[in-house]
Amino acid sequence: MYVGVTADALARVSRHREGTGSRHVADFGKTRLVYVEHHDDIRQAIAREKLVKKWRREWKFALIEAGNPDWDDLWDQWFGSGAAEE
Secondary structure, eight states: OOOOOOSOHHHHHHHHHHTOSOHHHHHHTOOOOOOOOOOSSHHHHHHHHHHHHHSOHHHHHHHHHHHOTTOOOOHHHHHOTTGGGO
16 A cells, blocks of 8 residues: 655656556555545645554555445546546
8 A cells, every 4th residue: 555645646646557656656566546635735635644644554445445445446537548648
């Protein structure tokens, strides 16, 4: 599981899917986007990221499953099927 914050989600997720986003993602092949939160203020986003990173694994799973019970890859839903080519 990877938790991160970015001002450019399309670029960040694209890099993760290509295996260049972070060492953890590259090492463990974490390429599916299964949960996203939008925050208008980057400070709020960073605070939320820090909070969620401290959570127990089970709590993170429950958060994901509340909105995405099948752990579907949300890439197309969020960015469209042609996003990688842009």
